[in-house]
Structure formats: C-alpha cells, structure tokens
Amino acid sequence: MSTNHTEQAADHDDDFDRWYVDVVRNAELADDAPVRGCKVIRPYGFRLWELMTARLDERIKATGAENAYFPLFIPRHLLEREAEHIAGFAPEVAWVTRGGGHELDEPWAVRPSSESIICPSFARWVQSYRDLPIVINQWGNAVRWEERPRAFLRTLEFLWQEGHTCHASADEADQRARQMLEVYRAFLEEDLAIPVIPGLKTESEKFAGALRTHTVEAMMGGKFWALQAGTSHDLGDHFGRVFGIQFLDRDGERKFACNTSFGLSTRTVGAVIMVHGDPGGGLKLPPRVAPIQVVVVPIWRSPAELAAVAAAVARIAERLAPVARLHVDWRDDRTPGFKFNEWELKGVPLRLEVGPRDVAADQAILVRRDTREKTPVPVATLASTIETLLTDIQTAMFAAAKHTLDTHTAPVASYADLAARAAANAGFSLAHWCGDPACETRVKTETKATIRCIPRNLPKEPGQCIVCGKQSDQRVIFARAY
Ligand SMILES: [Zn+2]
Structure with missing residues (x-):
C-alpha cells in the first residue's frame, strides 16, 4: 500500500x-x-x-x-x-x-x-x-x-x-x-x-x-x-x-x-x-468476499486455437468450480491485455491465462493481483494451488494492512505534535486526555482530529492531558476520520 x-x-x-x-x-x-x-x-x-x-x-x-x-x-x-x-x-x-x-x-x-x-x-x-x-x-x-x-x-x-x-x-x-x-x-x-x-x-x-x-x-x-x-x-x-x-x-x-x-x-x-486498494492501481479484494476469486482469460487467434483452448478451459473450470468463485471471460471484442487490466481494476485476486502454448504444455499461467507474481501451474495441481493461494492472499492482505496501521500509529507528547500529525495526515496519534469534553472539542476545532476511541487493549499509564496538562491515566486515539 x-x-x-x-x-x-x-x-x-x-x-x-x-x-x-x-x-x-x-x-x-x-x-x-x-x-x-x-x-x-x-x-x-x-x-x-x-x-x-x-x-x-x-x-x-x-x-x-x-x-x-x-x-x-x-x-x-x-x-x-x-x-x-x-x-x-x-x-x-x-x-x-x-x-x-x-x-x-x-x-x-x-x-x-x-x-x-x-x-x-x-x-x-x-x-x-x-x-x-x-x-x-x-x-x-x-x-x-x-x-x-x-x-x-x-x-x-x-x-x-x-x-x-x-x-x-x-x-x-x-x-x-x-x-x-x-x-x-x-x-x-x-x-x-x-x-x-x-x-x-x-x-x-x-x-x-x-x-x-x-x-x-x-x-x-x-x-x-x-x-x-x-x-x-x-x-x-x-x-x-x-x-x-x-x-x-x-x-x-x-x-x-x-x-x-x-x-x-x-x-x-x-x-x-x-x-x-493501491493508488496507481485499482481495487484489491480479499478472497473471502471477492465476487470473482479467479478470472480465466482464454487467449486465441484462430478458430483452431479457440477450439483447443475452449476444451482446456472447460476442463479447468470443472476442476476449479469446487474451490473458487470462477468467471471465464469469453468476450471476443476485447484483447487479452484489455481484459487483464479490467479485472485488475475490479480487484479479482487471481487471474488464469490459458493460451495455445499452455494447452500444449497442459498448464495455465497464474497471476496474483496483490503481488502481480506470474507462475505457470500444471493443470493437475491447479485446484490445490489456487485453494492455498486464496488463503495466502487473504493472510498477506491482512498483514499488509496491519503493517500500515502499526507504522502510522504513534504516541505524541505535545499538542503541537498532535496538530502537526493531523495536518500531515500522518495517521493515528496516541495521546493522553483528561476526560474533559472541552479539551476534546478544542482538538476537534483546531485540528479536525477527533477521539476515535479509548482503546480497550492499551494498558493504563499515568500522564498529562495533551491539551490542559491535567492528570490522565490512559492514552486515547486521535485521528481525522471519514
Ligand atoms: Zn484536558
């Protein structure tokens, strides 16, 4: 991200x-x-x-x-x-x-x-x-x-x-x-x-x-x-x-x-x-809720190639049906390149490319949406590979989001720090707050950051309110919010 x-x-x-x-x-x-x-x-x-x-x-x-x-x-x-x-x-x-x-x-x-x-x-x-x-x-x-x-x-x-x-x-x-x-x-x-x-x-x-x-x-x-x-x-x-x-x-x-x-x-x-989502790219959907988990893009130029590819895709679709929500993009008025781009924008976690050479080698080219990694996979192991990958992608997406959350959450020691972080869209600020709504309102009015929550999993810790200096026993999360 x-x-x-x-x-x-x-x-x-x-x-x-x-x-x-x-x-x-x-x-x-x-x-x-x-x-x-x-x-x-x-x-x-x-x-x-x-x-x-x-x-x-x-x-x-x-x-x-x-x-x-x-x-x-x-x-x-x-x-x-x-x-x-x-x-x-x-x-x-x-x-x-x-x-x-x-x-x-x-x-x-x-x-x-x-x-x-x-x-x-x-x-x-x-x-x-x-x-x-x-x-x-x-x-x-x-x-x-x-x-x-x-x-x-x-x-x-x-x-x-x-x-x-x-x-x-x-x-x-x-x-x-x-x-x-x-x-x-x-x-x-x-x-x-x-x-x-x-x-x-x-x-x-x-x-x-x-x-x-x-x-x-x-x-x-x-x-x-x-x-x-x-x-x-x-x-x-x-x-x-x-x-x-x-x-x-x-x-x-x-x-x-x-x-x-x-x-x-x-x-x-x-x-x-x-x-x-990745700015510069498009949507990236977690496999568990992605409407299409695997999109198959058949590639052909001649009617003979189409016949061979169609037969291979039918076999692949049959193998994959029990493990993934599948869509085969048979449109004949769009190039493969156009389709790749479109399904990427739609955030489909996995893409399978099946062309005449793949048919000959009894394989398909598997592309991950999250890493854009491209691997040839034998048709025989396709179902198990995809089943594993969908789980791996789900885990990797959580880890990436957790990394973003962790690296953009920081304790702040002064009101000036808090205001600067809010103005710079730096993320969540952990700050002491005395519990007085007046201090909360002042932060909101001056920095547009609000108290998102008093976190449940944060240990008590004595400190001074970031606004008025009065005693506080826990940090809260200040952030701009949608
Ligand atoms: Zn205060």
Whole structure:
C-alpha cells in the first residue's frame, strides 16, 4: 500500500479522494443516482456486499440472534420519546408528511435507526424474565440526511444490519454489547482482512441515547484517516424506561429491561476499497468476499486455437468450480491485455491465462493481483494451488494492512505534535486526555482530529492531558476520520 499523499492535508477532492471515486466508477461498484445524496449500487458492488453480509449474518446468528423485520416508518411521538435519542438524530431525520393524497395527522420519520420502532414491540412481548433475552437482527436500510454524498462512505440512504436486544439485567446487556463488538472485530479482521482497534467512544461521540458505545476503528490507506467500521451500544435501561419494557423478575419484582443495539453498514465496502486498494492501481479484494476469486482469460487467434483452448478451459473450470468463485471471460471484442487490466481494476485476486502454448504444455499461467507474481501451474495441481493461494492472499492482505496501521500509529507528547500529525495526515496519534469534553472539542476545532476511541487493549499509564496538562491515566486515539 504505497502512497505519496502523506504531505497533503486538503479536505476535499485531493488525489486520494479522486482515486476513490475513480475506483468506484472503474470497478463498476456504484454509480450516481438521479436523486440527491443517494447512489446506485451496481451488481458487482452489490455482490460484494451480499458476500460480506452472508459472512456477517452467519456470525451474528451464531450468537443466538434471529432475523426479523420492522417498519421503515416511525411515528413522530415514538421517535421523540427518548430525549437524547431524538436530540442526536433530529437534524438528520427525513419526514413523511403526506400520504394517500392528504396530510398525515402526525408526521412519520423514515428510520434513522430503529430503537424507537422496535422497543414498543419489546414492551408487548416481554412480561416475565422467562421472555428474556430477546436477540434480534434486522437487515435493511436507514436514512440520515446527507448533503455531500460519497459512494458507500456517506449516502443519504444506506444499507446495514442493526441488531436489537433486550435483557433482564444491566450486566447481561453489557456483556452482549461487548460480545457483538467482538463479532465485528472477527468479521473485519478475518473476512475482510481489515485490522481494527476496539475501544469505547467518548461521551460526546457515543450513540444518541446510549449508556456507552463500543467501536471498532480501522485505518484507511492513502491519507491514513480513521473509519468507524462498526458500533455496539449498551443502552442501559434508558429505552426500557421510556418505552415501558417491564418484566416480572425471579425475585417477584417488576423491573425495566435493559437493551443493546449494534450496527454495521455499507460504509464497510468503502473501507475494503480504501484499506486494500493501491493508488496507481485499482481495487484489491480479499478472497473471502471477492465476487470473482479467479478470472480465466482464454487467449486465441484462430478458430483452431479457440477450439483447443475452449476444451482446456472447460476442463479447468470443472476442476476449479469446487474451490473458487470462477468467471471465464469469453468476450471476443476485447484483447487479452484489455481484459487483464479490467479485472485488475475490479480487484479479482487471481487471474488464469490459458493460451495455445499452455494447452500444449497442459498448464495455465497464474497471476496474483496483490503481488502481480506470474507462475505457470500444471493443470493437475491447479485446484490445490489456487485453494492455498486464496488463503495466502487473504493472510498477506491482512498483514499488509496491519503493517500500515502499526507504522502510522504513534504516541505524541505535545499538542503541537498532535496538530502537526493531523495536518500531515500522518495517521493515528496516541495521546493522553483528561476526560474533559472541552479539551476534546478544542482538538476537534483546531485540528479536525477527533477521539476515535479509548482503546480497550492499551494498558493504563499515568500522564498529562495533551491539551490542559491535567492528570490522565490512559492514552486515547486521535485521528481525522471519514
Ligand atoms: Zn484536558
């Protein structure tokens, strides 16, 4: 992951931002839409999202969750019931005021998040401790008003999963919130090859209405900015109280239930693009979620060559079908060189070239997308070679991303250092912070860096706040973020 953009601090449309827009267009992941703030996800981009969601869905279900579906619309009185929740979302909410040819008695919000439409159902379903816990996941969309869209990263309507759970005790809700963060960490690191830093959001960065928000933060390539890749919220009994989710406990007392919610969205597609892509080249997809893992490019000039190559490719495709998602590019109006370039831009991990000479030698030429290494492989061992390579590439991509994260994360000793690193797009800065939101706000206003998280895996260490000099017992991560 090489880059020469580290000296730049421009906010908008610098080289890396333009690279991102080009990759999304050239790889046919998404397209502009005829409605402001929204994008069209094209089939190749949607297939990538489908493969990602299949992996994540399996992981979420393995924790005991069941999928369900709740309405897109939320009557105003419900959305406004939890005061902090609506205060946090108010500026981003889209409202429906007309329907069926007349004004609605009460406007409906298009869900920015579903706590306030799900909690009334929880209140109906929960009577006794025996009805708990409830662990529900929903795959759907949400709308948060967005003026400056960027495909996947920031769109007015986005796709996501949102989990919602209901528990008999605060302790159980706390455990669940942590458990789901671990699900996101494993998904991002193992399936998407994206290393993350798990931690807690500060009071000012936490989810509207939550007791605490756990987050996994990833570092993007190019400008080494952060991207919040998934969040898991311990809602305490805030929603239980305002929505009247009450149950009779084992001890015979009526108690309010505790809730959690957690979400991961199509922003993660943006993370895959930015973490793995190489500026100068294009997309690089981790094999586990690549829509096409191996593209076969047959090469021929005459009908006789075509017949021989076609027979060989058919045999190869049959051998590879059980081990890889395969596509054979039979287009006859494109040169092999054009096809090589196109599939590289689309980030396909492996390419197989099969020409007349390869047919004669009973082999194929295998090319890795990540290293561009080219090797002739006998057809007899092709399947096992490819199976091994797909695993190796996945591992190598994680290692490369981890190297970027590690080499662009550094402790800072002074406010001046922090400001300089933020201005130079130098990456994550580990700095002491006293816990005062005023210090956090000053850094944000002056350097545009925010506290991404209070890292979970960082040992306590006495120090002085980078802003005010007051006592601090832990470093936090400051970074510019998407
Ligand atoms: Zn301070």
